[in-house]
Amino acid sequence: MNKYIRGILRNFSFCLLILVFPNLVLASGPSANKLSKVIDSKIKQMSPEEKVGQLFIVGFPHKDVAPDLESFIAKYKPGSFLLFKRNMISAPQIRELNLALYKSSYKHSKLPPLIAIDQEGGSVSRLPITPAPPNALALGQTQSPLLAEEMGYQTGLFLREVGFNMNLAPVLDVVDPYSTSFIGVRSFGSDPELVRDIGVAYSKGLLKARVIPTAKHFPGTGSLNQDPHLTIVKNSASLEEMKKRDLIPFTGYSKIGANIAVMMSHLIYPGLDEDLEPASFSTKISKTLLRDELKYQGLVMTDDLQMQGSKQVLRPEAAALRALQSGSDIVMLTWSFADQGKAFDYVLAALKSGELPSAHVDEKLRRILRVKAFANVYRRDPKLPSMLSGNSLTSPQYAEVEDEVLSQNLKTSLIPRQLPSVRSARKPASVETVCAASPSQDFLLSFVGAEKKKIPVLKLENSSQGKDLSALLKKKQCTALFVGVTGPRTARQVRGLSPQERQKLIVVNLGAPRLFPKSRGYRQVIQLYFNHKDAGRKIAQYRDEILKSSQGSFALKD
Incomplete structure (x- = not known):
């Protein structure tokens, strides 16, 4: 890995290095202005195909960058990848896979990828490591934002160690733990302020490790028991009801800064959009509510467009275009190279025809490249000791945090x-x-x-x-x-x-x-x-x- 990075340092210009290996802190002042100029310059150099590629996060069935995956990356240049358990065997194998994804992505797009994982804790822990992190409800029950931030930081450190720079967490849905909600223990609890405080703190911990948090599922699922992975689901809460409950965590999260992401829900919200568009395809929800009212500045990402909550409304390629038109920056397709290829081609045709305005795409790219500059996957601090031995978390700092979560969990109970x-x-x-x-x-x-x-x-x-x-x-x-x-x-x-x-x-x-x-x-x-x-x-x-x-x-x- 070091040899590869040294090669990049020798072969590419200073301006490009600012983007790919940023030394800039994204804050107000000259550094931020310089980065904005670099990003605008990079966008002007990109072809339509390269621009469209950055708008997608894709999954794949492989455990390495096999020839067909390499060909897919070369042709469509996807900007982000999402790994599941099907892709992972061990920590060393994951590290090698992510390095190969990085090399392939950079080779074909001259940009670093976002490499994401669902590492919420509890049952939604994709990494095959032990011990598995505590679930969100156990973390919420500690009622300690300081402990939540430290858990986020430790989680971010071991994700970075194996090559991830984005975590599809935290879940900011406010859920009654005694309900039959499909979210269950993935939620921090039923108190909106507690969910906000714990979720924001956990996200700050991830950011401290330069891992992008992805809050989900906006604008909130409530305690509904129907799963949008399986069917179309409707949340009948009014806007006023959601402002008093579901939107409180997302309002707090929106204040963290710009280097964050939100995942849209596939639920339908009649109280927020009388046209009955799922949130993923609703301009009123993703732009008017999220961007305008909550003043959110980060990335907006869809949930998987191949879930039934989306597929029963639109076929994947049409869903991808609709989501981008309604306000999403990145659309997710995790299955089938054929479906993914159709979606890329469909969005590319819309960009060339003006159905998807070029100015809107460039605006999305500014947000995407800014986040990538912040979270480049190989900017891990080399002074930090390894947290892993094989598939075991051996970090004494992580063990101490997890032990304290268990202790506080018990004391609160x-x-x-x-x-x-x-x-x-x-x-x-x-x-x-x-x-x-x-x-x-x-x-x-x-x-x-x-x-x-x-x-x-x-x-x-x-x-x-x-x-x-x-x-x-x-x-x-x-x-x-x-x-x-x-x-x-x-x-x-x-x-x-x-x-x-x-x-x-x-x-x-x-x-x-x-x-x-x-x-x-x-x-x-x-x-x-x-x-x-x-x-x-x-x-x-x-x-x-x-x-x-x-x-x-x-x-x-x-």
Whole structure:
């Protein structure tokens, strides 16, 4: 990689280097003016084909830059790439793939690419590394913007290390964690101000690592349970309702600066656009609302135009043109070279005919190239130590942040929603007979490892039933049974116990909030939402506090 960069430094002019390897800080003053002049000069030199290429972010099925991918890049010159799990095997392979994408892109367009990934945390973590980052709800439950910013920074550092300069996160949708929303634990929570504060802080952390944050899904999905990946979805909230809830996080995010991105939703918003255009194709939403009212200056990107929420409205090539005409800077197509090629050709024809005005394209390019100047993929600080060993995150700084997220998550979950009316008698924690059960071996091992004495444990298998928990309670005479629940199967086993048995259970919910929306007679329900390898250890550290506390449901503080 260093040899390749040295070659670029030898072979290209100073002005081009300012763009490709910028030493300029994008702020007011001469440096910003100089960069603007360089960008305008570069745009004037670009062919129509090169300009159209910069308006696309594409996916592909390969794990390397195979000949057909190289030919596609040479022909269409896409400005950005999006990687999925299908593209990734290991951290070293990802690093090599991204380097190859960079070289190919620069060879054919003389511009660095944006290389993006969905690394939200939790289940939406594309990198095959361990440990997986905490999900957004777990981060939101800490209620700590400082911790969120540090998590964003650490995430940005390891993304840069393997060659990414854009993260399709954070999710700024305001979602009730107990709803059946398709967003689920990808949201920071149901409080708009909390989502704003945590989301903005996380984004600032990414920017500190020179990774472009991409807030989604504008103008907000709410707690709808229909998924636009599968069908056309309508959000019936009025503009006033959205201003009081869904738009609050995006309003705060818009104030960060210009080196950011927003992803448009494919939902239809009758209260915002009476023409019933999906947000991706709505000028009233992407220009009037986002640009004019919220004063947003960053990039606007579509969600995948091959999702059903888009495809059922327009075929991909027509959708790409409509989105660009309505205000998007970059359109996303993640499948099929054939469909992607059609879209490139369709948009190119519209540019040449004037259906897509050249002045509008140049305006989009100014925003795109400005962001690329800020986030060039190989401007990682060489003084920073590696965070990875193979596929393992070995950074002590990252481990410290993740451990603190888990600790704060647990502390917040111990704040009761309301004080109990009657305090029931409790045995001293020291004389309780504590047992543990879970399908998670990590939970059991870390819980037992933190205990001062040997305790009975039960590893729940797929074939386990509620009677197995009953047998453990009876045989070992457990007065307190900690059950680490990871999903619906274990939740059903727990819910099947008798009222007398449930009174002995401390349910540690490591899965979705809706698995245990209410107390339902358990001794305690601790909502962690975070299936971390050390979750059992943390619970054991707070064991006495948990056992001494009152019966009730513990969750996010209202």
